[in-house]
Amino acid sequence: MTDQADTRYTVDSVDRAISLLQTVAGEADLGVSEIARRSGDSKARAFRLLQTLVRRGLLARSSDGKGYRLGLAALMLGHAASEQMDLIRIASPVLEEL
Numbered sequence: 001m002t003d004q005a006d007t008r009y010t011v012d013s014v015d016r017a018i019s020l021l022q023t024v025a026g027e028a029d030l031g032v033s034e035i036a037r038r039s040g041d042s043k044a045r046a047f048r049l050l051q052t053l054v055r056r057g058l059l060a061r062s063s064d065g066k067g068y069r070l071g072l073a074a075l076m077l078g079h080a081a082s083e084q085m086d087l088i089r090i091a092s093p094v095l096e097e098l
Contacts, residue, residue, distance in 0.1 A: 016041060017049045021074070024059060029067035 057073030
């Protein structure tokens with residue numbers, strides 16, 4: 001299946017929200033304008049997506065109130081992912097090659 005075929009089954013706003021999460025994960029405390037610029041979204045759209053992610057706990061406002069950082073729900077998802085992964089099984093082929 002090609003990448004183009006895969007996009008038939010994606011939701012654009014979810015894809016954009018994930019892009020914002022990845023942007024903030026890469027560098028905390030960015031403001032709306034910078035996040036919008038890096039993600040290629042308009043400032044208005046980025047703001048709405050950011051507010052939704054804050055409401056769901058995936059992002060939180062920075063201590064100065066000007067930027068965003070990952071929220072508690074993102075930490076909980078990361079922890080759940082690490083619990084669900086069989087890291088030994090995943091890493092074994094790579095470790096054997098070394």
